[in-house]
Amino acid sequence: xxxxxxxxxxxxxxxxxxxxxxxxxxxxxxxxxxxxxxxxxxxxxxxxxxxxxxxxxxxxxxxxxxxxxxxxxxxxxxxxxxxxxxxxxxxxxxxxxxxxxxxxxxxxxxxxxxxxxxxxxxxxxxxxxxxxxxxxxxxxxxxxxxxxxxxxxxxxxxxxxxxxxxxxxxxxxxxxxxxxxxxxxxxxxxxxxxxxxxxxxxxxxxxxxxxxxxxxxxxxxxxxxxxxxxxxxxxxxxxxxxxxxxxxxxxxxxxxxxxxxxxxxxxxxxxxxxxxxxxxxxxxxxxxxxxxxxxxxxxxxxxxxxxxxx
Amino acid sequence: xxxxxxxxxxxxxxxxxxxxxxxxxxxxxxxxxxxxxxxxxxxxxxxxxxxxxxxxxxxxxxxxxxxxxxxxxxxxxxxxxxxxxxxxxxxxxxxxxxxxxxxxxxxxxxxxxxxxxxxxxxxxxxxxxxxxxxxxxxxxxxxxxxxxxxxxxxxxxxxxxxxxxxxxxxxxxxxxxxxxxxxxxxxxxxxxxxxxxxxxxxxxxxxxxxxxxxxxxxxxxxxxxxxxxxxxxxxxxxxxxxxxxxxxxxxxxxxxxxxxxxxxxxxxxxxxxxxxxxxxxxxxxxxxxxxxxxxxxxxxxxxx
Numbered sequence: 205x206x207x208x209x210x211x212x213x214x215x216x217x218x219x220x221x222x223x224x225x226x227x228x229x230x231x232x233x234x235x236x237x238x239x240x241x242x243x244x245x246x247x248x249x250x251x252x253x254x255x256x257x258x259x260x261x262x263x264x265x266x267x268x269x270x271x272x273x274x275x276x277x278x279x280x281x282x283x284x285x286x287x288x289x290x291x292x293x294x295x296x297x298x299x300x301x302x303x304x305x306x307x308x309x310x311x312x313x314x315x316x317x318x319x320x321x322x323x324x325x326x327x328x329x330x331x332x333x334x335x336x337x338x339x340x341x342x343x344x345x346x347x348x349x350x351x352x353x354x355x356x357x358x359x360x361x362x363x364x365x366x367x368x369x370x371x372x373x374x375x376x377x378x379x380x381x382x383x384x385x386x387x388x389x390x391x392x393x394x395x396x397x398x399x400x401x402x403x404x405x406x407x408x409x410x411x412x413x414x415x416x417x418x419x420x421x422x423x424x425x426x427x428x429x430x431x432x433x434x435x436x437x438x439x440x441x442x443x444x445x446x447x448x449x450x451x452x453x454x455x456x457x458x459x460x461x462x463x464x465x466x467x468x469x470x471x472x473x474x475x476x477x478x479x480x481x482x483x484x485x486x487x488x489x490x491x492x493x494x495x496x497x498x499x500x501x502x503x504x505x506x507x508x509x510x511x512x513x514x
Numbered sequence: 515x516x517x518x519x520x521x522x523x524x525x526x527x528x529x530x531x532x533x534x535x536x537x538x539x540x541x542x543x544x545x546x547x548x549x550x551x552x553x554x555x556x557x558x559x560x561x562x563x564x565x566x567x568x569x570x571x572x573x574x575x576x577x578x579x580x581x582x583x584x585x586x587x588x589x590x591x592x593x594x595x596x597x598x599x600x601x602x603x604x605x606x607x608x609x610x611x612x613x614x615x616x617x618x619x620x621x622x623x624x625x626x627x628x629x630x631x632x633x634x635x636x637x638x639x640x641x642x643x644x645x646x647x648x649x650x651x652x653x654x655x656x657x658x659x660x661x662x663x664x665x666x667x668x669x670x671x672x673x674x675x676x677x678x679x680x681x682x683x684x685x686x687x688x689x690x691x692x693x694x695x696x697x698x699x700x701x702x703x704x705x706x707x708x709x710x711x712x713x714x715x716x717x718x719x720x721x722x723x724x725x726x727x728x729x730x731x732x733x734x735x736x737x738x739x740x741x742x743x744x745x746x747x748x749x750x751x752x753x754x755x756x757x758x759x760x761x762x763x764x765x766x767x768x769x770x771x772x773x774x775x776x777x778x779x780x781x782x783x784x785x786x787x788x789x790x791x792x793x794x795x796x797x798x799x800x801x802x803x804x805x806x807x808x809x810x811x812x813x814x815x816x817x818x
Contacts, residue, residue, distance in 0.1 A: 215524060215527060244694035244725070245722045285621050304618055308625060311625050345695055346700075348697035350696045388552050388692070388694075389657070390698075393660075426615075427660070467771065471746035472716075472747055473716065
């Protein structure tokens, strides 16, 4: 099963939930692969105390011009819908960060002066930590476009053979893939969650949290994905949030209470699971719900394997 | 006219709440909500909308089923795996269909279609608004769920804000930025005078602060750092402050961890309006520092 952990609002505890859940399910004997798809701020490794290595670059193809052939006719610049090409003073200029690598310029060049070169925009790193497989996507700082890194991460993550835990994973059904998605509801979030089997939306019972949950809910609905909610920093003010979840038929999978000790453990870089019995109980409950869902619906969506679009 | 952009890298560090509190101290200001895919500033500033407009950007391939001959050329040239075979056509192969979420609007399929069956249609990605608030005018926006072009929308709201700010007596543009370091963040940096980065003293908070500092340095925009929830890890706060000092990066101040910000949020008001809480003095000190930096900063905005 492929499970995405998302939220509209940032800082609601997505990564804390993803890493704690992944750890616990591994301890319970199921192999887990955790994909850190928050490629602009990949933090799973920090919460797991892991040091992923073996950097593999993620490339976007960008055009390369044969200046001997190019007549600076400007058709490539006209064809580019992303304003990545300009024809100035008899030369074609490329703004590589704006290039989506679509290849439209190649098609229109009348003198075949264009081929492509790979341009690195990010990297994929991997490691094992306490039986958990972590695969991280990381966008280079200064790059604007996260989606190709997320797509490549999912391509690699879903294709990586077998599991890496003590448990023998004979079938794909035994493996749980957890994707830690980026915040928001724009194309990076969609690329991380589309084609998954279930989406956990982490929220908090504040006006900001509820507002952004509505947006995330709408996005997930358009992608036709089943979803449930984890309430973080729960407390006395959950009524409106609970009403929204019941109207939307969103299961509340667990509630993590608002406790200073949890925030302090997080700030110190310690797993809140060890620091707070209430936190541990909440994650236990979540893991039970996830296990129940896996046994109810063990299918792995094959569409998920090719990674997201957007 | 000066522009201050509030960023964080990591989400949920208190960017929006701090922006609203600064707006209360600095008013009148021109407010901009540049967190276009999860905007929250309006929940505090309660804008009264004066003008609303669709945000049309980019395009999307549309296949005419009457003309599609099912050859599959479009699917083969699409680099975004956005075209898939749909229902069978008796005369030819399966008709092709476009997945609008996957389509990036490059137009390559339209160019290559031998039957001329594909046209590119402009897409509405969201809306933007001009409003009035008790803090001053405000330009904000909403991206449709899953939409693209968030960077362009950020550039649009900022440019509207600049135009309108020159028409009014406001001399500070205060921009609540998006999280992360990607296109909407880069779009919120060009021409800004100062970036205030809101950070929390956790390993993730510091890691993401570092990414944003690298980005602001890369684009040549001065930055200052505010440490929120500092007392959750006093040691980390102290070592972060000394590291930043050693690197010559100013620290605007510390704000404690407490329930005041979320209480204000629940009441739909800014922190300053909450009155008698210690965070008010802390935020005021941050604003004094930031304001001083803005006044000293005489140079022209850097354009990319």
